Amino acid sequence: MFELRLLCGEDQVEAVGDALEALDALSVSVEDADAHTEAEQALFGEPGMPPPKEGWQRSRVLALFARQAQAEDAARLLIAQDFFEGGRVLGIEQVPDQDWVRLTQSQFAPVEITPEFWIVPTWHEPPAAAREVIRLDPGLAFGTGTHPTTRMCLRWTARRSLAGQRVLDYGCGSGILAIGAAKFGAAVVDAVDIDEAAVRATQDNAQANGVTLRVGLPELAQGEYDTVLANILATPLKMLAPLLCGHVKPAGSLVLAGILERQADELKAAYAPYLRLEVSDSEDGWILMTGSR
CATH class of the missing domain: 3.40.50.150 (Vaccinia Virus protein VP39)
Incomplete structure (x- = not known):
């Protein structure tokens, strides 16, 4: 798989994201291009509520494509669009194939409520100390x-x-x-x-x-x-x-x-x-x- 990396302004994020999805991007993510610097911005929103902004003042947009040619075509098409004026293509990088299901599952470990009460995803064994367990996998519902x-x-x-x-x-x-x-x-x-x-x-x-x-x-x-x-x-x-x-x-x-x-x-x-x-x-x-x- 291949990752197309773009830099654009806050007011361009939504249009760029929509265009990438229309160009068959497998996924699109947005992050602060100034993260870990003095210019870093914090965007906070309560759970279940929309964020206060679509993106950061300088947003890095990452789009994943199945083939390199798709990523190159997407970059070429975006550069020609008025809504991308001032934006930059940072590059295209190959990313290693991974077992995304296993990778996602690894992010969700058993959760301790009390020493004897745990929330345990179905792909984990309950901890030895658990006397009461709720089996629950991450899903659509909060x-x-x-x-x-x-x-x-x-x-x-x-x-x-x-x-x-x-x-x-x-x-x-x-x-x-x-x-x-x-x-x-x-x-x-x-x-x-x-x-x-x-x-x-x-x-x-x-x-x-x-x-x-x-x-x-x-x-x-x-x-x-x-x-x-x-x-x-x-x-x-x-x-x-x-x-x-x-x-x-x-x-x-x-x-x-x-x-x-x-x-x-x-x-x-x-x-x-x-x-x-x-x-x-x-x-x-x-x-x-x-x-x-």
């Missing part, structure tokens, strides 16, 4: 155990007794929190999401882990629950405050994640009419907030 918000929710679940409880996982993604609740003793677990792909992923993952969940769209959630889990993002969590709190039974627990440390006061204010939220855990700038009716 929630593989690698993100701090997911880990904090699972830690909270593992350190409490859910025996006999009715639990709701609102915005279930991969279903990882619902599966964790079922493994730690919950009697009934409802997992809901607005994304039908997430619903399917949760159903598949529940089956793979030998647990029984009720899975569906949000209207599946009915009545009150002993524990309500919601790992989404701060803005939708604020909007959902009346709905989520309405599902928490008296003396029940509400567990919220997807919240940055700087957003704690916003969430406390949004939920104040219903219950008092406190920060229960933090990791890498993210916090877990919990409350009880």
